[in-house]
Amino acid sequence: MADQPADLSLSVEAWLDRLAVNSPTPGGGSVAALAGALGSAVGLMALRYSQGRRANSDDDEAAIGEAIERFDKLADVLRQLVVEDQIAYASWRAAKDDKDDAALAEAAVACLAVPAAVMAAGVSLLVEAVAIEPKCNPWLRSDLLVAGELATATVRCARHNVLANAGDDEARLGDVAEADRLLERAIDLVRQLTQ
Numbered sequence: 001m002a003d004q005p006a007d008l009s010l011s012v013e014a015w016l017d018r019l020a021v022n023s024p025t026p027g028g029g030s031v032a033a034l035a036g037a038l039g040s041a042v043g044l045m046a047l048r049y050s051q052g053r054r055a056n057s058d059d060d061e062a063a064i065g066e067a068i069e070r071f072d073k074l075a076d077v078l079r080q081l082v083v084e085d086q087i088a089y090a091s092w093r094a095a096k097d098d099k100d101d102a103a104l105a106e107a108a109v110a111c112l113a114v115p116a117a118v119m120a121a122g123v124s125l126l127v128e129a130v131a132i133e134p135k136c137n138p139w140l141r142s143d144l145l146v147a148g149e150l151a152t153a154t155v156r157c158a159r160h161n162v163l164a165n166a167g168d169d170e171a172r173l174g175d176v177a178e179a180d181r182l183l184e185r186a187i188d189l190v191r192q193l194t195q
Contacts, residue, residue, distance in 0.1 A: 005086035006030070008037070008079050024093070029085035032157035033078050033118045039125055039150030040075035044068060046140035046147065053137060060135045067132040074128070077121050078154075081114060085161075088114045108165070112175050115161035119182045122154035126189035133193055148193040155186035 006018040006026045019026050047068050051061065088110040095103035129148045136144045162179040166172035 005083045007083050025086040029161045030082045033081035035150050036122050036154035037078040039147040043147030044071045046143040049140045050137040074125050085114045111165045115158040118158035119155050122151045125151040130193050152186050152190040
């Protein structure tokens with residue numbers, strides 16, 4: 001069972017049990033993506049409760065509907081990244097064990113690409129939350145804020161993976177600089193959302 005990625009078809013309890021064992025996957029990268037998926041889900045709940053309110057204009061309804069579609073797509077992306085992070089690590093580990101330098105270099109790229117994608121999805125989630133917040137049902141605003149905070153945690157946590165996977169490889173300085181830029185953007189967005 002530990003050789004297969006821990007996908008989100010497992011119960012929460014089973015997924016947490018897999019996380020807690022002495023195995024490298026799922027690990028912090030999958031947790032970062034899962035935090036974003038949770039943020040998307042709670043944001044979707046807040047938006048779905050915001051639909052159909054008497055106070056909403058037709059424009060509000062359209063904007064909320066479009067935001068739901070975008071949150072839903074981000075949720076799908078983040079769920080997939082939970083698994084892709086585990087696959088990237090497994091590929092890297094296998095290449096390292098096989099002493100296959102070409103496969104190792106390819107796997108190292110994936111080990112940077114996945115957390116970078118997690119960071120980008122977290123920032124996108126924050127952009128969406130900031131944009132739709134004025135139209136959110138006031139009773140559900142706290143849930144949208146939780147979505148934003150989870151998205152920020154997603155970005156922060158995935159940045160740790162980018163830094164760890166880049167190591168001291170000077171060729172990866174661009175990846176580190178982009179991770180820093182995304183983190184700054186996330187911090188700015190969550191400030192906008194929570195003020």
